[in-house]
Amino acid sequence: MLSDNFIEFIVLGPGLAALAAGLLMRFIGDRGAMVITTGTVGIAGILSLYQLFMYASGTGGHGHVEHAALAADTGGAATYVGQHIIKLVTWMDVGGFKADWAIRVDAMSIVMMAVITSVSGLVHLYSWGYMEEDPHRARFFAYLSLFTFAMLMLVTADNFIQLFFGWEGVGLASYLLIGFWFQNKAPNDAAIKAFVTNRVGDFGLALGIMAIFLVFGSVEFEPVLTAIKENAEVVPLALAEAGNVRELVIPFLSWNVPALELIGVLLFIGAMGKSAQLFLHVWLPDAMEGPTPVSALIHAATMVTAGVYLVCLVSPIYEYAPFAASIIALVGAVTALYAATVGMAQNDIKRVIAYSTCSQLGYMFFAAGIGAYEAAMFHLFTHAFFKALLFLGAGSVIHGAHHEQDMRNMGGFAKYMPLTYGAMMIGTIAIIGLGMPHVWGLSGFFSKDAIIETAFAAGMNGVPFAQLAFWFGIVAALLTSFYSWRLIYMTFHGPRAEVHHDEAHAHDDDHGHDHHHGDPHESPLVMLIPLGVLSIGAVFAGSYFYDAFVGHDYKAFWDGAIYTAKENTVLKDKYNVPEWVFWAPLFVTVTGFVIATFTYLFNRGVGKRIADGGGPLHSLFANKWYFDELYNATLIRGSAWLGDLFKSGDKKVVDGVGPDGVAALVRWSSRRLSAMHTGYLYHYAFVIIGAALVFGAILFLRSGGAG
Numbered sequence: 055m056l057s058d059n060f061i062e063f064i065v066l067g068p069g070l071a072a073l074a075a076g077l078l079m080r081f082i083g084d085r086g087a088m089v090i091t092t093g094t095v096g097i098a099g100i101l102s103l104y105q106l107f108m109y110a111s112g113t114g115g116h117g118h119v120e121h122a123a124l125a126a127d128t129g130g131a132a133t134y135v136g137q138h139i140i141k142l143v144t145w146m147d148v149g150g151f152k153a154d155w156a157i158r159v160d161a162m163s164i165v166m167m168a169v170i171t172s173v174s175g176l177v178h179l180y181s182w183g184y185m186e187e188d189p190h191r192a193r194f195f196a197y198l199s200l201f202t203f204a205m206l207m208l209v210t211a212d213n214f215i216q217l218f219f220g221w222e223g224v225g226l227a228s229y230l231l232i233g234f235w236f237q238n239k240a241p242n243d244a245a246i247k248a249f250v251t252n253r254v255g256d257f258g259l260a261l262g263i264m265a266i267f268l269v270f271g272s273v274e275f276e277p278v279l280t281a282i283k284e285n286a287e288v289v290p291l292a293l294a295e296a297g298n299v300r301e302l303v304i305p306f307l308s309w310n311v312p313a314l315e316l317i318g319v320l321l322f323i324g325a326m327g328k329s330a331q332l333f334l335h336v337w338l339p340d341a342m343e344g345p346t347p348v349s350a351l352i353h354a355a356t357m358v359t360a361g362v363y364l365v366c367l368v369s370p371i372y373e374y375a376p377f378a379a380s381i382i383a384l385v386g387a388v389t390a391l392y393a394a395t396v397g398m399a400q401n402d403i404k405r406v407i408a409y410s411t412c413s414q415l416g417y418m419f420f421a422a423g424i425g426a427y428e429a430a431m432f433h434l435f436t437h438a439f440f441k442a443l444l445f446l447g448a449g450s451v452i453h454g455a456h457h458e459q460d461m462r463n464m465g466g467f468a469k470y471m472p473l474t475y476g477a478m479m480i481g482t483i484a485i486i487g488l489g490m491p492h493v494w495g496l497s498g499f500f501s502k503d504a505i506i507e508t509a510f511a512a513g514m515n516g517v518p519f520a521q522l523a524f525w526f527g528i529v530a531a532l533l534t535s536f537y538s539w540r541l542i543y544m545t546f547h548g549p550r551a552e553v554h555h556d557e558a559h560a561h562d563d564d565h566g567h568d569h570h571h572g573d574p575h576e577s578p579l580v581m582l583i584p585l586g587v588l589s590i591g592a593v594f595a596g597s598y599f600y601d602a603f604v605g606h607d608y609k610a611f612w613d614g615a616i617y618t619a620k621e622n623t624v625l626k627d628k629y630n631v632p633e634w635v636f637w638a639p640l641f642v643t644v645t646g647f648v649i650a651t652f653t654y655l656f657n658r659g660v661g662k663r664i665a666d667g668g669g670p671l672h673s674l675f676a677n678k679w680y681f682d683e684l685y686n687a688t689l690i691r692g693s694a695w696l697g698d699l700f701k702s703g704d705k706k707v708v709d710g711v712g713p714d715g716v717a718a719l720v721r722w723s724s725r726r727l728s729a730m731h732t733g734y735l736y737h738y739a740f741v742i743i744g745a746a747l748v749f750g751a752i753l754f755l756r757s758g759g760a761g
Contacts, residue, residue: 056105058140064098064105064167065157065210068174069203071095072196079192087192091199092178099168099175106168109161110602110611136160136613137276139212146215150271153215158275161615162367165431166209169438170356172591174202176584177351180446183581184347184453194234198351201227205356209363214263214273217364221259221328224357225252231352232344244343251337255327262320268292269302269313275367282314282370283617300374318371318378322385325361329415332389336681338412342404346449349404353411354441359434362418366427366616373425373619380518383423387523390416392679394533398540399665399675402459403448406541410485411441413530417505420523426508426624427616432596432603433505436497439591440484446584447478450577451545461544462662468546470574475546477585482542484592486535486643491636500596502531503639504604504628510635511627531639535646540661543654 056064071094075087082090140157147153157163178198185191204227208220233245263273269290270278281288281299289296290304290313297303302313325331330338338358342349352358365372365382372379393412400406414437421430452459454471468475480496487502489495495503506527513521576582602611604625653660664672677683709715730741 056101060101061105061140061157061159062142064101064171065206066203067094067098068171068199068206072199072203075192075199076196079196082192084191087195088178088182091195092175092182095171095178095199095202096175099171099173102164102168102171106164109164110599136615151267151273153213153273155216156212157210158212159210161612162363162431163210165435166363167206169359169435170202170205170209173354173356173438173442173588174198174351176442176587177347177446180350180449180581180584181345181347183578184449185345188345190234194231194345197227197230197234198347201231201352201357205360208360212275214266214275214278218259218263221256221324221360224352224360225249225256225328228252228341228352228357231348232341234344234348241343244337244340248337248341251334252327255324255334258320258322258327259324262317262324265304265313265317265320269299269304269317279368279370279617282374312375312377314371314375315377318375319381321364321368321371322361322378322382325364325419326385327361328364329358329361329419330412331361331385331415331419332392335389335393335412336678336685339400339405339408339678342402342408346404346445346452349408350442350445350449353408354438354445356438358411358415359418359438362415362422362430362434365419365422366431369422369427370617372422373617376518379423379425381423383420383517383519383523386416386419386421386423387519387526388416389413390420390523390530391526391533392416394530394537395675396678397537398533399672400537401461403451403461403464403541403545404445404459406461406537407441407444407448410444410534410538413534414441414485414502416530417502417527420519420527421505421508424509424512424517424520424523424624425618426505426512426604427618428604428608428612428625429501429504429508431616432599433501435599435603436484436501436592436596439588439595440481440497443477443585443588443592444481444485446581446588447474447481450474450581450585451478451574453577453581454574456574461541464545465548466546466550467574471576473576473582474585477582477589478542478546480589480592482538486538486646487531487639488643489640491640494597497592497594497596499639500600501603502527503636504600506531506639507628507631507635508624510631512624514631515624515627517624528638528642532642532646535643536650539647539650540654543650543658544661547655548658 068091071091074082075091079087137158137160140159142155142157145153145155178195181191181194181198185194188194201224204220204223206220207223208217211217211220229245229249232248233241235241236245266278267273270281270288271291272278280286285298285300287296288299288302290302293304300314303310304313304316305311306316327334338353341353344352372382390413393409393416397406397409397413400409414433418430418433418437421427421433450471451464451467451474454474455464455467458464484496484498487495487498489499489503491503506524509520509524509527513524601607608625653664665676674680705714730737
């Protein structure tokens with residue numbers, strides 16, 4: 055395995071590169087910033103992939119040794135089997151509250167380090183071509199590396215405070231990257247929407263971390279998760295009585311709530327925001343206003359998977375919080391189906407892929423909710439490659455089509471950009487999960503089918519919402535195949551679309567790019583190389599890592615990083631489901647392909663007539679089930695009304711009685727007193743005599759009373 059120094063470089067290197075690029079951009083220029091950030095993240099990606107392959111081969115994968123410990127304990131830092139802690143510095147140590155800056159190396163973090171740095175390195179390289187005309191490249195590359203560093207801090211944390219730091223760090227970097235073209239209104243609005251929506255989820259995560267400290271008196275993963283596994287007795291800080299943690303009940307909003315259920319729900323609210331699950335999903339499609347490399351990095355492979363990672367990381371909590379786990383399964387299943395329906399009716403090429411991301415995240419969550427954490431992580435891993443491939447492929451289309459994003463203005467691009475077309479075909483076949491059961495397929499076939507099979511197996515064992523998740527997953531697979539092939543046909547096949555612009559003149563889009571609407575062209579080599587590398591991952595990552603992630607070697611591979619309360623019957627039972635379950639995904643995938651081919655290849659006018667007809671179902675999907683309109687009518691207008699009410703109350707009550715009222719009283723009294731200053735002597739004599747009489751009367755009465 056890699057030495058501690060190399061691991062520290064993987065995690066800290068992108069942060070130092072971001073500092074160098076951001077603070078020294080005036081001295082090193084765009085080229086220097088690009089070289090530093092791309093070189094650092096690229097080397098980190100190579101090291102991370104090497105570490106993953108060595109770890110996988112050492113835990114039983116592909117005929118190697120049956121089991122090997124991850125790393126030797128250097129100074130008593132290791133906390134449980136398969137984990138190695140590299141302590142950097144003590145961050146907080148106040149009373150019983152302790153949090154270190156540390157790097158946790160185990161199967162979970164090794165997988166995530168490989169995903170983050172490899173995809174980020176390719177996105178950095180791709181951006182050399184995509185952002186070649188942008189005048190602020192140094193700032194852009196600094197933001198990319200800052201995001202990479204924050205994500206690495208999140209996935210290698212050994213305590214909830216460091217995780218929260220990385221969690222908020224990726225939120226900040228996401229805001230900066232989505233709103234990179236801040237000169238325009240749409241990116242600014244999208245960045246604010248993403249930031250505010252994530253704050254809602256992050257509030258739940260913060261409350262969950264507070265609840266963890268309340269119950270366990272610690273925010274470090276090892277003592278918290280070990281106490282749950284062993285059902286240890288804990289003494290909550292604010293409660294008088296101790297109790298075993300699995301049975302512990304704490305008061306919450308006048309109810310007595312099982313502690314683990316409360317913690318599990320609060321943590322999942324945070325995961326919902328970051329991973330764009332239903333109700334907190336509205337920021338994800340709008341985030342496509344950022345440059346396409348941002349979409350590939352943040353919204354395909356890393357930031358949006360942070361919620362899935364968190365749920366799998368704290369699997370002991372959800373193993374003993376069945377209500378919270380059921381919520382995860384239900385929300386994930388509904389999100390998978392909802393996003394797939396919306397993806398069918400979108401015309402912006404990036405938004406189609408964005409909703410596909412939302413749908414695939416639903417698969418990951420319902421897998422985690424039914425206890426198949428390994429399958430969720432497997433799909434997270436493979437999805438990173440083919441979804442980054444699709445986003446970067448879409449960016450290549452946009453770049454080659456002079457920054458056109460509307461698929462209705464495309465068509466016949468295959469002959470102009472054959473390499474991009476080939477990469478997009480690989481990504482499409484991977485995401486729809488095309489493959490022959492028991493034989494072979496691309497990456498999405500292995501990971502998505504594993505989730506569908508485990509969902510059916512969990513349903514046979516009575517796991518709540520597992521059967522619902524299975525059928526929603528099957529229908530979502532059908533819709534995924536349809537909208538994925540729709541994208542291919544509308545973009546690359548058929549005749550060139552009639553574009554209603556003057557082709558002799560350029561016009562500017564929202565980002566200030568010129569549209570010339572000439573013939574599309576293939577992207578430069580620096581953009582095609584990442585597509586080629588990601589294509590390899592999209593083809594082979596599923597078959598190569600299947601045994602390690604969810605196959606016969608999964609116990610040795612995960613090595614305690616993922617915990618299940620008993621022998622993982624969900625993964626084992628997926629081999630015992632009826633044969634039709636293995637073939638059902640292939641059947642619906644082919645069905646979706648046939649429908650899309652008939653509608654958008656052989657009868658291209660059919661799809662246009664359906665869209666122009668604007669029926670209620672199409673309108674529902676095209677308008678994203680009216681979530682934005684509903685939120686605008688309720689939450690946004692309601693918040694504005696409440697804000698106006700408080701503003702009015704503040705002015706009329708607080709200011710009126712307070713400073714404004716006192717000032718008005720002083721003005722009124724001063725005017726009255728000023729009126730008494732007439733300048734006539736007899737007026738003043740009258741006042742003096744009157745005052746003397748009053749004071750004399752008071753003294754007389756006081757003396758009389760005393761007598």
